[in-house]
Amino acid sequence: MAEESLGESNRTNAFVLSARKRTMQKVIKTAGEGMLFAAASFVAVIVLFIFYFVARDAVPFFQIRGFSEFFTSSNWYPADDPAQFGSLAIIYGSLMVTLGSALIAVPMGVAAAICLSDILPFSIRQYAKPIIEMLAAIPSVAFGFFALVILAPLLQNNGGPMLMWAWWILVSPFMILAVIVISDLLTTKITDQKRRQQLHIFFLILFGLLSVFLLFKVGTILYGIQILTGTNALNVSIILSFMALPTIVSVSEDALQAVGREIREGSYALGATRAETIIKTVLPAASSGILAAVILGIMRALGETMVVWMASGNSSQIPEPWFNYLQAIRTLTATIAGDMGEADQVTGSARFHVLFAMGLLLLVISFISNLVSERIVVRQRKILSGQ
Amino acid sequence: MKFQSYPVAAYLVYKCKKTRIKTMIKKISLFVVLLAVTLFATAGAVGNTLVLDGSTTVGPLAKTFAAYFTKKYGVRVTVSESGSGNGAKSLINGSCTIATMSRAMKAAEIAAARQKGVNPVASIVALDGLAMVVHPANPVRSLTKAQISSIYRGAITNWREVGGPNTRIVVIQRESNSGTEESFKELVIGKGIPVTGSAETQSSNGSVKSRVSTTLSAIGFLGHGFVDGSVKVIAVNGIFPTVAAVKNGTYPVSRPLYFYTNGQPSGVVKQFVDLPKSAEGKRMITELGFINR
Structure with missing residues (x-):
C-alpha cells in the first residue's frame, strides 16, 4: 500500500509540468495553430485575390463594349480598326477541344485504372503506374512540338486510314458486346428452350452481319476523308487527352484502391464474378473519387495553353458543320497567351481588358464545374451510405 | 553496449x-x-550592355549584328524576339535600348511613348520583301495582289479559282503581335479590312514555314530571309521578290525594317545603329537574305 502510493506520487510528479513549461507549451500550441491557420487562409486568400484582380480588369471591358458582342459574335479582330471582340467561336473552340479530349481520355483513363487496380498482378502494377505517371512530367511545349511537327503532317497525309483504323479498333469491341447483349435480351422472354436457342443464333448472325456492314461502311467513308489541315481540333484533342490521362489514371486508381479488400471479398463471397464485382461494387463505391479524377483531367485540358497555341491552328471560327473536328479552331487560353504581348493599355484598353474577361470566363467555368462535382460527390456519398 | x-x-x-x-x-x-x-x-557591364527587343523577322539580323558587335567592341548585346508590338512596348517602358521592328510605329504607340517621356527615333536597317509561299507541290506560280487579298479576305476559298487544283485553300497568317502581319495587311489587304476567320494563326516565321512546307494546300507569307527550299515562292503581279525587285520598288509587298531608339542615338547605341551602313554590316545583311537599302 505504501509502496503503491509512493509510486503514484512519483508518477504524478513526473508528468506534472512546472508553471513555466506549461505557459511555454500554451504559447507553442497557439503559435503552431496560428501558423497552420495562416497557411490555410493564405491559400484561400490567394484564390480570392486572383478572382478579384482578374475581375477588376475584366469588368472595364464589359463597361466599354457590353455583353452581347463578346458572347454572340464570332468576329475576333482585336487589332483592326474598328476593333471587334466577338469571342463566341473562341469559347466554342475551348469547349470543343475539352469535350474531345474528355471523350478520348475518360474511357481510356478509367479503363486503365480498373486494369491497374483490379486485373493486373501487383508486381506489374508497381512498374506500370509510375510509367503512366511519367507522362505528366513531359513539358507541354514538347507535346506541342510533337503535335505541330509530327502529328499534324501525319493527319494530313494519312488522315483517312488513321481515322478508319481508330474507328475499327475503338468501336468493334463495343459492337461485339452490343450484339451479344441485344440478342440475349431479345430472347430471354421465350420459354421454349429449343426455339430460344434457334432465335438467339439467328439474332446473333443478323446483328453480327449488320454491325460488320456498319463497321466497313463507316470505315470506307472515313478512309475517303482528306484532312485539309493537320492543326485542327482533333489533333489538339488527342494531345490534350494524352496530357489529361496520367491525372485521370492515377487519381482514379487511388480511388479504386481505397475501396478496400473487404468490400471486394464480400462481393465474391456473395457469388459475384470479377466483372460483376468491378462493375456493380467497386466502381459505384469509388465513383466519387473517379469523378474527381475526371474533373481534374478535364480542367487540365481546359487550362492547357502551349499545346493549343501551337497546334490548334488558331482560327477564330465555328467549324462547318458544328461538330467538325477536322477544322482549325481557337481557344480562350491560346488567345490570352497569343494576344497578351501586344495588348497593353497603350494600344487601346478594350483590347487589354478583353483578355481578362476571357480569363474570368475560364475561372468561372472551372469554378462551376468544381462546384457541380462537389455536389455530385456529396450526393453519391449519401446514396452509398443508404440515406 | x-x-x-x-x-x-x-x-x-x-x-x-x-x-x-x-x-x-x-x-x-x-x-x-x-x-x-x-x-x-x-x-x-552596366552602361555597356545593349538590350534589343522586338520583331522575329529582324531577329536573325539583330543576333548576327550582336555577335559581331560583342566581338569587335566588347559590348554585351542581348536580343529578344517577341514581336514588333512588344518591341515598341519595351522601348516605351524603358526595358530595352533598341526596339527592332518590322513595321513603322503606330501613331497610338508614339503618343503613348511621348506621354512617358520617350522620344522614339527610327532608323532603317534593311529592306525586306514579304515572300508569298506555298507547298512545293502546288502548281500555282503567280498570283496578283488582288487575288492574294481575296484569298486572305475569304472571297476566294479554292485553289481552282486561281488556276490550281480543286482543294480548299488553307490560309496561314501571323499573330497580332507580328510586324510582318501588320505590314502584310497594310500592303496587300488594306487598312481596316478583316482577314477571314478561317485563317490559321502561327506565331513565328519559322512555324509558318514549317506549316506551309507540310501542308499541300497552304498559303503563307514569310520575311524574305526565312525562305528556303522547303517552300515555294510565288510571284506577286508576276514579279518575284529578288534583291533588285525589292530595291527598286517593283516588288509590291516589301517594307523597311527598323531600329527604334529613345532620342537620337549616341555613343555605343549610335555605333550599333550605324552598323548597317558599314561594309561589314552590308555583307551580313545580304548573307541573311535581307536587302540593303
Missing part, C-alpha cells in the same frame, strides 16, 4: 562539428568571393 559506445559517439559528434565548421568557413568565403566577382562584373 550502449554505454561503451557512448564516448565514441561523442568523439564522432565533436569531429563532425569541427569539420562542419571548417567547411562552413570555406563555403562562406567562397560565397563572398563569388559575390564580389559578380558585383564587379555587373558593375563593369
Whole structure:
C-alpha cells in the first residue's frame, strides 16, 4: 500500500509540468495553430485575390463594349480598326477541344485504372503506374512540338486510314458486346428452350452481319476523308487527352484502391464474378473519387495553353458543320497567351481588358464545374451510405 | 553496449562539428568571393550592355549584328524576339535600348511613348520583301495582289479559282503581335479590312514555314530571309521578290525594317545603329537574305 502510493506520487510528479513549461507549451500550441491557420487562409486568400484582380480588369471591358458582342459574335479582330471582340467561336473552340479530349481520355483513363487496380498482378502494377505517371512530367511545349511537327503532317497525309483504323479498333469491341447483349435480351422472354436457342443464333448472325456492314461502311467513308489541315481540333484533342490521362489514371486508381479488400471479398463471397464485382461494387463505391479524377483531367485540358497555341491552328471560327473536328479552331487560353504581348493599355484598353474577361470566363467555368462535382460527390456519398 | 559506445559517439559528434565548421568557413568565403566577382562584373557591364527587343523577322539580323558587335567592341548585346508590338512596348517602358521592328510605329504607340517621356527615333536597317509561299507541290506560280487579298479576305476559298487544283485553300497568317502581319495587311489587304476567320494563326516565321512546307494546300507569307527550299515562292503581279525587285520598288509587298531608339542615338547605341551602313554590316545583311537599302 505504501509502496503503491509512493509510486503514484512519483508518477504524478513526473508528468506534472512546472508553471513555466506549461505557459511555454500554451504559447507553442497557439503559435503552431496560428501558423497552420495562416497557411490555410493564405491559400484561400490567394484564390480570392486572383478572382478579384482578374475581375477588376475584366469588368472595364464589359463597361466599354457590353455583353452581347463578346458572347454572340464570332468576329475576333482585336487589332483592326474598328476593333471587334466577338469571342463566341473562341469559347466554342475551348469547349470543343475539352469535350474531345474528355471523350478520348475518360474511357481510356478509367479503363486503365480498373486494369491497374483490379486485373493486373501487383508486381506489374508497381512498374506500370509510375510509367503512366511519367507522362505528366513531359513539358507541354514538347507535346506541342510533337503535335505541330509530327502529328499534324501525319493527319494530313494519312488522315483517312488513321481515322478508319481508330474507328475499327475503338468501336468493334463495343459492337461485339452490343450484339451479344441485344440478342440475349431479345430472347430471354421465350420459354421454349429449343426455339430460344434457334432465335438467339439467328439474332446473333443478323446483328453480327449488320454491325460488320456498319463497321466497313463507316470505315470506307472515313478512309475517303482528306484532312485539309493537320492543326485542327482533333489533333489538339488527342494531345490534350494524352496530357489529361496520367491525372485521370492515377487519381482514379487511388480511388479504386481505397475501396478496400473487404468490400471486394464480400462481393465474391456473395457469388459475384470479377466483372460483376468491378462493375456493380467497386466502381459505384469509388465513383466519387473517379469523378474527381475526371474533373481534374478535364480542367487540365481546359487550362492547357502551349499545346493549343501551337497546334490548334488558331482560327477564330465555328467549324462547318458544328461538330467538325477536322477544322482549325481557337481557344480562350491560346488567345490570352497569343494576344497578351501586344495588348497593353497603350494600344487601346478594350483590347487589354478583353483578355481578362476571357480569363474570368475560364475561372468561372472551372469554378462551376468544381462546384457541380462537389455536389455530385456529396450526393453519391449519401446514396452509398443508404440515406 | 550502449554505454561503451557512448564516448565514441561523442568523439564522432565533436569531429563532425569541427569539420562542419571548417567547411562552413570555406563555403562562406567562397560565397563572398563569388559575390564580389559578380558585383564587379555587373558593375563593369552596366552602361555597356545593349538590350534589343522586338520583331522575329529582324531577329536573325539583330543576333548576327550582336555577335559581331560583342566581338569587335566588347559590348554585351542581348536580343529578344517577341514581336514588333512588344518591341515598341519595351522601348516605351524603358526595358530595352533598341526596339527592332518590322513595321513603322503606330501613331497610338508614339503618343503613348511621348506621354512617358520617350522620344522614339527610327532608323532603317534593311529592306525586306514579304515572300508569298506555298507547298512545293502546288502548281500555282503567280498570283496578283488582288487575288492574294481575296484569298486572305475569304472571297476566294479554292485553289481552282486561281488556276490550281480543286482543294480548299488553307490560309496561314501571323499573330497580332507580328510586324510582318501588320505590314502584310497594310500592303496587300488594306487598312481596316478583316482577314477571314478561317485563317490559321502561327506565331513565328519559322512555324509558318514549317506549316506551309507540310501542308499541300497552304498559303503563307514569310520575311524574305526565312525562305528556303522547303517552300515555294510565288510571284506577286508576276514579279518575284529578288534583291533588285525589292530595291527598286517593283516588288509590291516589301517594307523597311527598323531600329527604334529613345532620342537620337549616341555613343555605343549610335555605333550599333550605324552598323548597317558599314561594309561589314552590308555583307551580313545580304548573307541573311535581307536587302540593303
